[in-house]
Each structure stands twice: as C-alpha cells, then as structure tokens.
Amino acid sequence: MTDASHDMMYAAATSAAKSSRAASGSAGREDYIEAAWRRCRDDYRLNPEAPPAAVHVGGAALRQIREEHALFERLGRVEMHRLLGQISQQVAQSATASRYVLMLTDADGTVLDVFTDAANAERARAANMMPGYMWDEQHAGVNGPGTSLHDRRSRVVHREEHYFTRNSRMTCSAAPIWGANGRLLGAIDATCLDCDDSRAAQVPTIALVSMSARIIEQLHFTNSFRDCMIMRFHERPELVGLPYDSLLAVDSDGLIRAVDNSVPSMLGAAGYNTLVGRSVAEVFDISLDRLLEHAETQPFAIWPIAHGNDRHGYASVWPAKQTRARARAVVSARNALVERAPLRPPAEMRQRKPEPRELVALAGADRAMAHNVWRAERVMNRDINILLLGETGTGKDTFARAIHRASNRHAAPFVAMSCAAIPEQLIESELFGYETGAFTGARPGGMRGKAVAAHGGTLFLDEIGDMPLSIQARLLRLLEEKEIVPLGSSTPTPVDIKVISATHRDLEAMVARGEFRMDLYYRLNGLSLTMPALRQRSDRQDLIETLCAEESEGASISITPAAMQALIEHDWPGNIRELRNTLRTALAFAEAGRIEVHHLPHMIVRTMPAHGPVPPQPLAEEDPERERIVAALERHHWRIAATASSLGISRNTLYRKLHRYGLMNEPH
Numbered sequence: 001m002t003d004a005s006h007d008m009m010y011a012a013a014t015s016a017a018k019s020s021r022a023a024s025g026s027a028g029r030e031d032y033i034e035a036a037w038r039r040c041r042d043d044y045r046l047n048p049e050a051p052p053a054a055v056h057v058g059g060a061a062l063r064q065i066r067e068e069h070a071l072f073e074r075l076g077r078v079e080m081h082r083l084l085g086q087i088s089q090q091v092a093q094s095a096t097a098s099r100y101v102l103m104l105t106d107a108d109g110t111v112l113d114v115f116t117d118a119a120n121a122e123r124a125r126a127a128n129m130m131p132g133y134m135w136d137e138q139h140a141g142v143n144g145p146g147t148s149l150h151d152r153r154s155r156v157v158h159r160e161e162h163y164f165t166r167n168s169r170m171t172c173s174a175a176p177i178w179g180a181n182g183r184l185l186g187a188i189d190a191t192c193l194d195c196d197d198s199r200a201a202q203v204p205t206i207a208l209v210s211m212s213a214r215i216i217e218q219l220h221f222t223n224s225f226r227d228c229m230i231m232r233f234h235e236r237p238e239l240v241g242l243p244y245d246s247l248l249a250v251d252s253d254g255l256i257r258a259v260d261n262s263v264p265s266m267l268g269a270a271g272y273n274t275l276v277g278r279s280v281a282e283v284f285d286i287s288l289d290r291l292l293e294h295a296e297t298q299p300f301a302i303w304p305i306a307h308g309n310d311r312h313g314y315a316s317v318w319p320a321k322q323t324r325a326r327a328r329a330v331v332s333a334r335n336a337l338v339e340r341a342p343l344r345p346p347a348e349m350r351q352r353k354p355e356p357r358e359l360v361a362l363a364g365a366d367r368a369m370a371h372n373v374w375r376a377e378r379v380m381n382r383d384i385n386i387l388l389l390g391e392t393g394t395g396k397d398t399f400a401r402a403i404h405r406a407s408n409r410h411a412a413p414f415v416a417m418s419c420a421a422i423p424e425q426l427i428e429s430e431l432f433g434y435e436t437g438a439f440t441g442a443r444p445g446g447m448r449g450k451a452v453a454a455h456g457g458t459l460f461l462d463e464i465g466d467m468p469l470s471i472q473a474r475l476l477r478l479l480e481e482k483e484i485v486p487l488g489s490s491t492p493t494p495v496d497i498k499v500i501s502a503t504h505r506d507l508e509a510m511v512a513r514g515e516f517r518m519d520l521y522y523r524l525n526g527l528s529l530t531m532p533a534l535r536q537r538s539d540r541q542d543l544i545e546t547l548c549a550e551e552s553e554g555a556s557i558s559i560t561p562a563a564m565q566a567l568i569e570h571d572w573p574g575n576i577r578e579l580r581n582t583l584r585t586a587l588a589f590a591e592a593g594r595i596e597v598h599h600l601p602h603m604i605v606r607t608m609p610a611h612g613p614v615p616p617q618p619l620a621e622e623d624p625e626r627e628r629i630v631a632a633l634e635r636h637h638w639r640i641a642a643t644a645s646s647l648g649i650s651r652n653t654l655y656r657k658l659h660r661y662g663l664m665n666e667p668h
C-alpha cells in the first residue's frame with residue numbers, strides 16, 4: 001500500500017472512530033466496560049483483587065495452534081511490524097510511544113505472537129504478554145483482546161477499566177480479525193504499558209489497530225483463495241482496492257466460493273449463506289465470460305457494476321492462478337515464445353523422468369524436513385512460488401534443484417542466479433536481458449536474460465534478500481504478468497517460469513524496515529519452507545553416515561564412537577556444508593578406513609564435553625550433557641524414542657547414558 005492511500009484510510013478511520021464516540025458519548029463507552037465487568041463478576045466468578053494464576057496452553061498445544069494458524073500468524077506478524085512503526089509516528093511527541101506491546105491472538109484469546117521493542121520485552125514477559133498465554137475474559141478478566149473477541153468489535157480498555165488490578169496501568173486497543181464467510185480468526189491488540197495519556201487520546205491508536213485488522217483480513221482472504229478470481233467491490237470507485245472494499249472469491253465455474261466480512265452489509269444481503277455457493281451472475285449484473293474477460297484483459301481496472309434491486313457500485317477483479325482464461329494465456333504465451341526463440345530443451349532432457357525420490361531422500365529421518373518435502377510436493381506442480389528460508393549451508397539450493405527435478409517442469413531448464421554474487425548494476429541485465437545497444441558496453445546482438453533462459457522451467461533466485469529495491473518492482477511485474485521487457489526494448493516477452501527464491505535473511509523484518517517490497521514478498525512467498533539447522537535435525541547420525549559414504553565414494557569407512565559423538569554434539573554453524581567439508585578432510589587423514597577423534601578439526605573436538613565421550617564413572621549432577629538429557633526427557637515426557645531422536649542419538653546410546661548418569665530410576 002502506498003503512503004498516500006494509507007494516510008487517506010487513516011484519516012477516514014480516525015474520523016469514523018471520533019464520530020462514533022461523539023454519538024455514543026462516554027456513557028456508551030462505559031456500557032461495554034460495565035457489561036464486561038458484570039460478566040467477569042457474575043458469570044466467570046472472578047475476583048479483581050485475587051486473580052487466578054495466568055493460564056498458558058502448554059508448549060505442545062501452542063505448537064499445534066500456531067501450525068493451524070500459520071498463514072494468519074505470518075500475515076499478522078508483518079502487519080504488527082508496520083503497526084508499531086505507525087503508532088510510534090502517531091504518538092511520537094508523547095513519552096508513551098516507546099511503551100507499546102502488540103499482540104496477535106487466535107479466536108479463543110490465545111496469544112500467537114507478540115511484537116515490541118527490546119526495551120519492553122522483559123515487562124511484556126512479566127505481564128504474561130507471551131505466546132501461549134490466554135487473554136480471553138474468562139482467564140484474564142476485562143482486557144482489550146478478550147473483550148474485543150467477546151463483543152466482536154474494536155475495543156479500548158483504559159487503565160482501571162481492566163478487571164484485574166495487576167493490569168490497571170495498561171491501556172489496550174484491540175480489534176477482531178475476521179476470516180472468510182464470517183469465521184472469527186482472532187484479534188490484534190496494541191497495549192501501552194504504563195499509559196499516562198487520557199482515554200480520549202486512544203482514538204488514533206484504535207483507528208490504526210482497526211485498520212491493521214482489516215489489512216490482515218484482506219491479505220488472509222486473498223492468500224486463502226489463490227485458486228479463485230478475487231472480485232473487489234465498493235459503492236465508491238475511489239475505495240475499490242483499498243481496505244474499505246469488499247472481497248468475493250469466485251471460482252472458474254462462476255460460483256461464489258467465499259465472501260469477506262464486509263460483503264453482506266455492503267450488498268444488503270441477509271448473511272453469508274445467502275451468497276456463498278451462488279453464481280456470481282445471480283448476484284451481480286455480469287456474466288462469467290465477461291468477468292473472465294475483465295480478469296484476463298483488464299485485471300485491477302475499476303468498472304461500474306449493478307447488483308440487487310438496481311443498486312450500483314464499482315468493481316475490479318484479480319485473475320486467479322488457475323482460471324481457464326489464465327491457462328489459455330499461459331499456453332498462448334508459451335507458444336509465442338517457442339516460435340520466437342529456440343527455447344526447447346534438448347531431446348534427452350525432455351525424455352528424462354521426474355525424480356521425486358531424490359527430493360524425499362533429502363528429508364532423511366528428520367520430521368521437519370519430511371514436512372517440508374510433503375508441503376513442497378503439494379505445490380510444486382501448481383503456479384505457486386516457493387520461498388526457502390534457512391541458515392547458510394542448510395541445503396536451500398539443493399532443495400530447490402530437487403523440487404525442480406521432481407516437478408513436471410523437470411525437462412526444462414533450472415536456472416539459478418545469486419543476487420548476492422552479482423554486482424547490483426548487473427542484476428537487472430542478467431535477469432531481464434538486453435537488446436543491442438541498450439547501454440554502453442552491451443554485447444552486439446543483445447543478451448537473453450536468466451528469466452527467458454528459464455522459460456518452461458524454474459528460475460531460482462538465491463539470496464533474494466540482496467535484490468536491490470530499485471529492481472524489485474520489475475521483478476514483481478515479471479511475477480504478476482509473466483512477461484519481461486528486456487533493457488532497451490519496449491516489446492514484452494511472455495515467459496512461463498516457476499520462481500523458487502531463497503534467503504538466510506529475515507525478509508519480514510526487511511519488509512518492516514522498508515528494505516523489501518511487501519507486495520513482492522507476498523508474491524514470492526506462496527509457500528515458505530524453513531530448512532532446519534543441522535543442530536536441530538533429529539537424524540544427525542544418519543546424515544553423517546550418508547555424507548561419509550558419499551564423500552568416500554563407495555570405500556568402506558567407519559567412524560569411531562568417540563568421533564561420532566563429537567560430530568553429533570558439535571553445533572555446526574556452517575550446517576551441512578561445514579559437515580561435508582569436515583568429513584572430506586577427515587577422510588583424507590583416516591587410516592585403515594577409520595575416522596577417529598584426532599582426524600577431526602580442533603574446533604569440533606574442543607566442543608566435546610571435557611570428560612570425553614564414554615567416561616567410565618557416573619558423572620556429577622551438574623554435567624551439561626546430563627542437564628541436556630534431563631531437559632530433553634522432560635520435553636518428551638520421558639519417552640525414550642522421542643528423546644533419543646531429538647538428541648540425534650540411538651535409543652541404545654540414550655539407555656547407556658541414562659544408566660551412566662544415574663537417571664534410570666527417575667519418576668515418569
């Protein structure tokens with residue numbers, strides 16, 4: 001969203017909030033606080049002076065809840081970054097600016113994510129503003145997110161209006177967030193810890209929070225129905241495409257699959273059920289063919305449309321990924337390109353079969369990797385871009401190549417480009433190509449860019465976080481319109497590519513700092529997969545053995561238990577790449593096909609427990625390995641298989657260690 005449109009929405013939201021306050025007066029505002037207090041006292045039997053202990057849902061449940069809300073949380077986090085910046089600007093003159101903590105909760109009031117400055121983190125933790133804590137009224141009394149979720153409305157809860165005295169220095173501004181077809185997703189809340197300002201001073205904050213809620217709703221909707229056309233509608237043309245319009249997802253048969261929260265009132269419909277499942281032609285005065293034509297030829301253009309009893313408004317339509325129109329466009333684009341340039345891959349490549357097993361093999365026996373493979377397989381043959389995240393050396397490049405080889409694009413080229421390795425001024429010409437004479441020093445005859453070279457196949461943009469801002473808009477156009485305009489040319493060339501990008505950087509934080517375009521981030525991030533660091537993989541021993549076999553090129557090699565333990569316990573900042581290099585070097589020194597501790601680099605041996613890997617005597621209680629094992633046992637409820645796997649050791653090794661550390665008789 002541009003700054004100008006944001007300012008416009010902000011002004012409208014502020015004036016709406018002010019006029020509703022003027023209309024209801026302070027008595028209206030107190031009504032909802034009064035009602036909430038009554039609920040806490042009479043229904044939930046809470047005592048303001050003696051609050052019950054704060055409730056946390058527990059690690060396993062939190063993980064599951066977060067998994068279920070992954071898209072919501074991801075979108076919420078980006079918006080919270082932006083919102084905190086907005087609030088800071090808004091209240092910059094006031095000392096309270098630096099005291100805000102933002103929370104995203106699910107519909108039950110469970111905190112999914114918290115965002116604040118480092119200076120507030122400790123206080124937020126002390127106030128239980130942490131993922132997993134429950135802020136619904138029943139557990140936390142009257143409070144911003146809890147009361148907002150109960151009332152299904154934006155709510156301010158100012159200082160002593162909180163039910164529990166421990167919260168009486170806070171001021172919360174919270175708004176509910178709605179998903180498709182009337183499903184409540186959760187709430188977003190901005191809490192000022194230690195608020196000195198008046199209640200009236202919260203008007204700008206609640207306006208900003210409500211707007212953020214709406215932005216998350218719209219992003220969630222468009223991300224959830226990528227296989228549908230998204231129709232945007234408002235009675236006023238200047239508001240189509242901004243967070244005030246209403247969204248409908250229309251499938252390729254013209255049926256309304258979903259509507260957002262504002263649609264029923266905007267269309268004067270009785271409810272979601274009266275719209276969902278109906279043909280778009282019954283609700284609006286437009287045929288499916290005409291809608292498809294708009295999507296194909298004029299996406300984003302705004303045109304007048306009639307609905308219901310001669311009511312009028314304005315609409316625009318975003319194309320779906322898989323509409324028939326889109327499919328036609330891609331096929332004709334591909335044909336046009338094939339005619340223009342000899343881009344067909346060599347015959348032997350076309351005959352090659354996809355290699356799904358290679359992708360599966362990368363998971364080894366690690367659950368997180370297996371989940372990555374499972375998710376990648378689900379999207380690899382769809383028009384969904386994939387973003388690979390992870391530390392250096394975790395295998396992003398390897399994974400991208402394996403996806404390509406397993407996909408139905410395997411016969412066409414896989415073209416990789418590292419945005420970090422190419423000087424900034426050359427990235428544009430490398431990617432988009434250029435015509436003869438496009439710039440001084442350009443090759444006669446021009447150059448075909450990487451995007452065209454990848455036609456029909458996969459373009460891998462490594463280190464995408466290093467893509468200069470100045471080129472990001474052109475890349476976005478390539479992704480949206482599937483065509484490129486080489487430098488020095490005015491003729492667009494259609495391309496059919498799947499884009500996989502990768503980075504070790506925190507792209508969301510870069511978006512928040514304005515260093516990476518948000519729209520491009522969402523385009524690239526159709527599905528994001530995080531490669532686990534080597535130290536997090538539960539199959540370290542297997543991986544070590546596999547890499548050792550690969551590096552020894554079939555020769556029979558063994559690793560002594562002490563050397564294996566050192567390899568398993570090292571924390572591998574360079575991940576699989578560092579491990580591979582270490583094994584390669586160790587193999588060069590190994591005698592009689594045995595890798596021993598003294599063949600390993602000093603750094604790795606130094607990180608081994610001082611007592612050595614297999615000490616003969618029971619060890620002291622404070623031994624760090626013992627503590628690590630106890631912590632893992634507790635985390636896995638003393639389940640031996642799960643604990644052993646989380647530590648990257650076999651069950652037998654774990655039993656030996658339990659025995660050695662005198663842990664065999666611990667209570668279950």
Ligand SMILES: Nc1ncnc2c1ncn2[C@@H]1O[C@H](COP(=O)(O)OP(=O)(O)OP(=O)(O)O)[C@@H](O)[C@H]1O
Pocket residue numbers: 361362363390391392393394395396397398399462504547576577580
């Ligand atoms: N799952 C895996 N199993 C075995 N070896 C792997 C696996 N993934 C990666 N490797 C090996 O690890 C090394 C580093 O992999 P890769 O270059 O793909 O990492 P990367 O995350 O792209 O690194 P960078 O971020 O530095 O570009 C390579 O030698 C690769 O063969």
